[in-house]
Amino acid sequence: SSHSSSKKVVINYYDDLAPSEAKVFDNYIIPQFEKEYPNITVDLHVESAGKMVGTIKALVEGGDVGSTVIAEDNMIIGELIYANDLMNLQPYMSSLPTSDLIPSMTHLMNYEQSVYHSVYFIPFRGNIPLVWYNESVMKEAGITSPPSNWSQLMTDAKLIYQKTGVGPIMFQGHGGASTSTELYQWMVQAGGNPFVFNDSGDVKAFTYLDQLSTYFNPDYIHGYWGNYKGLADGKYYILDYQWPYIYSTMKSEGINVSGIGFYPGPTGPVNNDHLVGGDVLAIPKGATHIHSLLLFIKFLLSYNVQRDIIMILGEPAVNSQAYNNLPSNISSLFKAEESAFQTAFFREPVPWISEWNNIADSAFVKIVEDHAPASQIPSILSSANQEMYTYLLTNYNSTVAQEYEQGYFAPLYG
Amino acid sequence: MRRNLLVYAGAIIFTLYFLVPLYILILIAFSPAKFTLESLYPPLYFKGFTLNNLVYAFTQYDFVHPFLKSFFVASLVGVIAILLGIPAGYGLSKLPGKIAYAFIVVLLITNMVPGLVVAIPISVEFIKLHLFDSIPGLALVQELVTLPLAVFILQGTFSAVPKEVEYQAKIDGASTLSYLTNVLIPIALPGIVAAFLISWMFSWDEFTYAVLLSPIHPTLPVEIYFNIQRGNELAAVAFSLVFTIPVIVLTVILQKYLKGEYLAGGVKY
Amino acid sequence: MLAFAFYPSARAVYLSFFTSQGKFTLDNYKELFYFNLYGTIENTVILTVGALMIQLLLALGISSILVREFKGKRLVSTISIIPMGVATVVAAITFAFIFQTSGGYANTFLHYLGLSGINWYFNSYISLFIVMIADSWKNTPIMTLIILAGMYSIPRDLYYAAALDGAGPLRRFVHITLPNLKKFIAIALIIRGVSEFNIFALPLILIGYSPSILTTLAYSLYSTTTENLASAAAVIILIFVSVLIALNIKLGGKR
Amino acid sequence: MIELKELVKSYGKKLVLNGISEKIETGEFFVILGPSGAGKSTMLKVIAGIEELDSGSIVVDGKDISRLPPEKRNLAMVFQNYALYPNMTVFDNIAFPLKMKGVSRDKIKEKVERVARLLGIQDLLKSNVTKISGGQQQRVAIARAIVREPSFYLLDEPLSNLDARTRFKARGELKRIQKELGGTFIYVTHDQKEAMSLADRVAVLHEGKFEQVGVPMELYEYPRTKWVGEFIGDFPMNFIPGDWLGAQGVEIGFRPEWVKLDGNDFRGTVSSMESVGEYTYLFLDVKDTKVIVKGSGQFDVGDEVSFSINKCRRFKDGFIVDQK
Amino acid sequence: MIELKELVKSYGKKLVLNGISEKIETGEFFVILGPSGAGKSTMLKVIAGIEELDSGSIVVDGKDISRLPPEKRNLAMVFQNYALYPNMTVFDNIAFPLKMKGVSRDKIKEKVERVARLLGIQDLLKSNVTKISGGQQQRVAIARAIVREPSFYLLDEPLSNLDARTRFKARGELKRIQKELGGTFIYVTHDQKEAMSLADRVAVLHEGKFEQVGVPMELYEYPRTKWVGEFIGDFPMNFIPGDWLGAQGVEIGFRPEWVKLDGNDFRGTVSSMESVGEYTYLFLDVKDTKVIVKGSGQFDVGDEVSFSINKCRRFKDGFIVDQK
Numbered sequence A: 001s002s003h004s005s006s007k008k009v010v011i012n013y014y015d016d017l018a019p020s021e022a023k024v025f026d027n028y029i030i031p032q033f034e035k036e037y038p039n040i041t042v043d044l045h046v047e048s049a050g051k052m053v054g055t056i057k058a059l060v061e062g063g064d065v066g067s068t069v070i071a072e073d074n075m076i077i078g079e080l081i082y083a084n085d086l087m088n089l090q091p092y093m094s095s096l097p098t099s100d101l102i103p104s105m106t107h108l109m110n111y112e113q114s115v116y117h118s119v120y121f122i123p124f125r126g127n128i129p130l131v132w133y134n135e136s137v138m139k140e141a142g143i144t145s146p147p148s149n150w151s152q153l154m155t156d157a158k159l160i161y162q163k164t165g166v167g168p169i170m171f172q173g174h175g176g177a178s179t180s181t182e183l184y185q186w187m188v189q190a191g192g193n194p195f196v197f198n199d200s201g202d203v204k205a206f207t208y209l210d211q212l213s214t215y216f217n218p219d220y221i222h223g224y225w226g227n228y229k230g231l232a233d234g235k236y237y238i239l240d241y242q243w244p245y246i247y248s249t250m251k252s253e254g255i256n257v258s259g260i261g262f263y264p265g266p267t268g269p270v271n272n273d274h275l276v277g278g279d280v281l282a283i284p285k286g287a288t289h290i291h292s293l294l295l296f297i298k299f300l301l302s303y304n305v306q307r308d309i310i311m312i313l314g315e316p317a318v319n320s321q322a323y324n325n326l327p328s329n330i331s332s333l334f335k336a337e338e339s340a341f342q343t344a345f346f347r348e349p350v351p352w353i354s355e356w357n358n359i360a361d362s363a364f365v366k367i368v369e370d371h372a373p374a375s376q377i378p379s380i381l382s383s384a385n386q387e388m389y390t391y392l393l394t395n396y397n398s399t400v401a402q403e404y405e406q407g408y409f410a411p412l413y414g
Numbered sequence B: 001m002r003r004n005l006l007v008y009a010g011a012i013i014f015t016l017y018f019l020v021p022l023y024i025l026i027l028i029a030f031s032p033a034k035f036t037l038e039s040l041y042p043p044l045y046f047k048g049f050t051l052n053n054l055v056y057a058f059t060q061y062d063f064v065h066p067f068l069k070s071f072f073v074a075s076l077v078g079v080i081a082i083l084l085g086i087p088a089g090y091g092l093s094k095l096p097g098k099i100a101y102a103f104i105v106v107l108l109i110t111n112m113v114p115g116l117v118v119a120i121p122i123s124v125e126f127i128k129l130h131l132f133d134s135i136p137g138l139a140l141v142q143e144l145v146t147l148p149l150a151v152f153i154l155q156g157t158f159s160a161v162p163k164e165v166e167y168q169a170k171i172d173g174a175s176t177l178s179y180l181t182n183v184l185i186p187i188a189l190p191g192i193v194a195a196f197l198i199s200w201m202f203s204w205d206e207f208t209y210a211v212l213l214s215p216i217h218p219t220l221p222v223e224i225y226f227n228i229q230r231g232n233e234l235a236a237v238a239f240s241l242v243f244t245i246p247v248i249v250l251t252v253i254l255q256k257y258l259k260g261e262y263l264a265g266g267v268k269y
Numbered sequence C: 001m002l003a004f005a006f007y008p009s010a011r012a013v014y015l016s017f018f019t020s021q022g023k024f025t026l027d028n029y030k031e032l033f034y035f036n037l038y039g040t041i042e043n044t045v046i047l048t049v050g051a052l053m054i055q056l057l058l059a060l061g062i063s064s065i066l067v068r069e070f071k072g073k074r075l076v077s078t079i080s081i082i083p084m085g086v087a088t089v090v091a092a093i094t095f096a097f098i099f100q101t102s103g104g105y106a107n108t109f110l111h112y113l114g115l116s117g118i119n120w121y122f123n124s125y126i127s128l129f130i131v132m133i134a135d136s137w138k139n140t141p142i143m144t145l146i147i148l149a150g151m152y153s154i155p156r157d158l159y160y161a162a163a164l165d166g167a168g169p170l171r172r173f174v175h176i177t178l179p180n181l182k183k184f185i186a187i188a189l190i191i192r193g194v195s196e197f198n199i200f201a202l203p204l205i206l207i208g209y210s211p212s213i214l215t216t217l218a219y220s221l222y223s224t225t226t227e228n229l230a231s232a233a234a235v236i237i238l239i240f241v242s243v244l245i246a247l248n249i250k251l252g253g254k255r
Numbered sequence D, E: 001m002i003e004l005k006e007l008v009k010s011y012g013k014k015l016v017l018n019g020i021s022e023k024i025e026t027g028e029f030f031v032i033l034g035p036s037g038a039g040k041s042t043m044l045k046v047i048a049g050i051e052e053l054d055s056g057s058i059v060v061d062g063k064d065i066s067r068l069p070p071e072k073r074n075l076a077m078v079f080q081n082y083a084l085y086p087n088m089t090v091f092d093n094i095a096f097p098l099k100m101k102g103v104s105r106d107k108i109k110e111k112v113e114r115v116a117r118l119l120g121i122q123d124l125l126k127s128n129v130t131k132i133s134g135g136q137q138q139r140v141a142i143a144r145a146i147v148r149e150p151s152f153y154l155l156d157e158p159l160s161n162l163d164a165r166t167r168f169k170a171r172g173e174l175k176r177i178q179k180e181l182g183g184t185f186i187y188v189t190h191d192q193k194e195a196m197s198l199a200d201r202v203a204v205l206h207e208g209k210f211e212q213v214g215v216p217m218e219l220y221e222y223p224r225t226k227w228v229g230e231f232i233g234d235f236p237m238n239f240i241p242g243d244w245l246g247a248q249g250v251e252i253g254f255r256p257e258w259v260k261l262d263g264n265d266f267r268g269t270v271s272s273m274e275s276v277g278e279y280t281y282l283f284l285d286v287k288d289t290k291v292i293v294k295g296s297g298q299f300d301v302g303d304e305v306s307f308s309i310n311k312c313r314r315f316k317d318g319f320i321v322d323q324k
Ligand SMILES: Nc1ncnc2c1ncn2[C@@H]1O[C@H](COP(=O)(O)OP(=O)(O)OP(=O)(O)O)[C@@H](O)[C@H]1O
Pocket: D011, D012, D014, D016, D034, D035, D036, D037, D038, D039, D040, D041, D042, D043, D190
């Protein structure tokens, strides 16, 4: 670093946070750190996961990274690793408290070691989307507990639909990352490897969703990870898979949340596994003031912050210490997250995830939105597989393409 | 008389068309969630009134910095547009109309490539030049799209000044520069203001480049977009309303400069 | 200055023909077809043409009123430029609220009339129509300004002459107003059409990626690792804008 | 016959036509003459129905047309700037009124061609109206008016955009066409010379009224008011106090031609001159009054000139006293 | 003295000035007369230096100015549309050339006020130039030209935007100003009447050349070509074959005034008439030739009229044979 060390260091901290979460960081978490290290200031920059890739790439290529830490989606991080834009943190591992990681996160790090033979990122937060529902409508329809498995979901949806005339299920059909994340989860629960698109589990999941879409609310075409309005105004009754943060958002808008229930969702025909959307910490290549950055990372992984993540944000922490002696009145939201976490998996952070998202979207549009005949579902998914293969062949190399075809890339279990 | 009735009927319909969305924006901003987000058929009139959304926006979110950023970028875009546009417009106004027109149209087209394909390379260059995420950087890129339009407007207003006036100034002993500053620019002032305003408004509204090139300190539209995507939507609405009104007022006050003649670039019937 | 101006397009065209490893390829275009390029183009054309037509019709209507003298004219003309001051994002939010299938104001209105609500996203045409409406609200004013200037430039005497020649109001509009507005309509369509083809924030907020149009497709392709694919989509947009303008000049330019 | 009855028209507070009545005979070339802004165009517009009358009525051949819309009045108008439809060819311009009437195609072609031949523009029919000369445009405008055989014609300064020589020719032609058609022309101009040379009768419009209506010679010889005397003629009529000639309580008006130079009645100093052809008009200062007289021969500024008056009219309170 | 030497100027292929030479004396009122499009404005522009000459030179008081830029030529120009600076007041308009010269403020104020008084616009100095009448604008334009005391003045149809009566007054005033200043005026017009009444000498521009240069009376009496004879005068000169008067191989030209009615030499039929003041101009058909003659009294279309020619000029191959 060319700057004199006596000068105040300004850390640029990029994170993909909802405004309600950003507020917690800005007003509560970061000030704690700044108090501890008066020589360091932290500027929080909120950027969506996809955009952050572009920004970091540009900063690295432009040679002006400065002192920067990023908290990036565990999937998207693959793009930065592949582009060789991240710093190898192996030399600094001794100063970082990774020994306290919960088992699933340790597994993620092991995976990292085995694939990259280095450390480019460190787990930071876990997050699992939940299913939300309207309690009173369920009750009126005589449904006492939310559907526990796929067939129950189909039955209950049908029942509510017949009673109310309303398509009760809201699905994130808007396209982009939210739709493909949901699809990933459904395919895994049907026993498929989502990346390959056309194994029997994948076909089963798409076939099921196609049938279930009879009970989708028409608005599902615009469902994305910001949607909850229909749940609030009674336009639909089951909001399938939505991140927990919407709870505090609804509260801040003055919506009455007392009648809204949530749970980890129905069990699939093969398993009850839940997708973890976690965030990981990383330092872009060429960053300055590494020492201060490491201090900040250490702080973020510390008991205090990790505890705040559970207690305030209602999201699973990665530090196992944080779970000790949780008060009994801990929010029901965290409880739901915790229970989902018992059977959780990661998506492998492949660098071509965005392209996979696009292809998955396109399959979803053809099968579910445009209702292609059921007999064509396998062939639509095969051509999705073919498309992914060709892309990898063109933009990567034949080895990657071959590995892809052989199911080498798959969900990671913790 | 009957003709007048028709005119009034039409006027009322159009007025409603323009005002109703604005009214609904106000309705959402100042109603409690119970009458907006929480109702399946939200009432078309004020059933309740609240300032909570607005208070929330100002206390919990930082909209002020994005607002200032947008304001400065837009103003800079306007200034650059006229600084570069005046010489370019003057030059083009001396060419035959058809050639000048064709030139501007070509410029207009080529700049219609969506910004995102150049975002990363431009970002890289900007970082090297320390323009990334800065006000001048964003302004420069937005200029890609505004400048052709500004030149078009200025070329039009300049061509409307009789060439005898320029001859006269020459004969009166004025150099080209003093002709520009003493005569042409004052005469064409309304057109120049129009070019400034149009550029300003474009930048104020611009989204694509702002998303891509100013990610760290976003402009207002980006910030609002981000908040309706995953934040407190009502606060975002309240805020956008509060900051839309001054711009509307400004638009109305300056409407005499927003004349179609300028936009039409001196096209004559 | 010129280099700065042409650089983006040149680069897009160049990139669209290469793989991320720098090998020449047409795969980028081929891949676009997987993402339903035809449908996307169709949607884009429908959206562009539809929005332009709506704006043109509205602008002609408002201008026909505003060229006349009547009490309250100033007020009406002031109101008619208000949307210019509203940012696109804000307009998009407003219309998203109006045309929500659940809890939307348009459906409330229908409800008041005793009609059942409409699913505004029932098919891609209605969705596109909503984008057109929202876009027209925001952008009709600029069109109106140009058309109105055009109408003022038509000598009143022509209307008098046509009236004396036996033409009623409608035929005067068809035979006098429209043909003499040609150049102004052409300019308005160029200025609006170019941005219409690039319309982005509005559909992104109102309808997301479905039905897809060229810009949202390009944006979703941009998020993938290579720029090449997005460039290919951008080149398609470029081609369309050029064709549109060429057509426009050809039709509007000849007298 | 066209009867104008007490026509009144104002724009806002400005009273433009203040009760105008007159009868115009079928086949007459009736010229309305007045300075700019007098309300001449307004007058034609109310007759055509483009502007509404405040009060009064217009009766054509016994039928009151004052409440009909323009398209129902069956009259033709030629505008000062011709108001040709720039988006149409010469042919389409001329054909337009017939098309509006629903005349058949063949019939239109036949009629347009006949009229075009009459006006000598048969070779221009395919041209764009914006690309022909002013004189030709004027003929197209007249052709368009003639083609529908209206009950009468209104012409609003149709010659004022032409240059001097073309105007000179067009004047003759217009008169010829009117005679050939036997049409009723109401023709408006601010050019007194044009009025005098074209009209069967001239009406002088001043302050919302017809100040005088008469044949050209009458206007020149017996202007009803001082104002008309000054307005008509290449040079205004001269006015001097009556007592210079021994007539009390009146003013004496005389034209520059009505004097004999080297007469002994008055003397004046040449302050400037204008030569017109072989004559020279002298601007004299006579006892603090400006007087214009016509002479021939060589003069210089400052020369003393004497003259006597051959012919004159007496005016009282601005109105003429002498009668024809 | 201004010497124009073989001025040549073309636009693209169109040759507009085809070798024009003339000497204009200091203090002269020199009028260039020609029909529209003859190249009059072009001529002034090359003299002013706004357009470049193809060849030829302009020498003012012995100094060749042809290669100087306009701002160095020390001349003033008044444009047809006045080209006033609409963003400035009357005062600032007049002051502009002085400001460009760097004259001191006090001096500017003094000079502008003096010139404004000379032109009678001292009360308008603070007005906006777009809000004054045409006649006043014209005076402002002249004031702006005068204020710098240039070596000579160029005026491009400065009166053509004024209405008839104002033009009539302005003409006199212009002449007076020129005499008072003792300035050299090069004045362009297409109006032969204006030319004749203003000029010390008139140059007739036709097909890129000065077809005739002379004092007004000379042009009227001895037009050098048939074209000039037709162009000059309220009515064109009449031309008849020489053998009608027994002169072989020539054409005879005579003006409508140069005849005596009821003379016995020729007879013709009245085809139309125009009355001008107390006279009537008769358009006669004489042996298949149109002839205009001046008469007085009552005539009707179709009347037979006889006349004889008092005065005439002989022309051969279009050029005059008789000399003064
Ligand atoms: N539409 C109008 N609204 C208000 N005032 C008008 C209107 N049209 C004409 N005027 C006024 O009425 C008066 C008469 O106008 P008009 O055009 O009839 O004059 P004109 O005799 O035809 O003059 P010109 O010879 O200049 O054509 C003028 O003072 C003019 O300003």
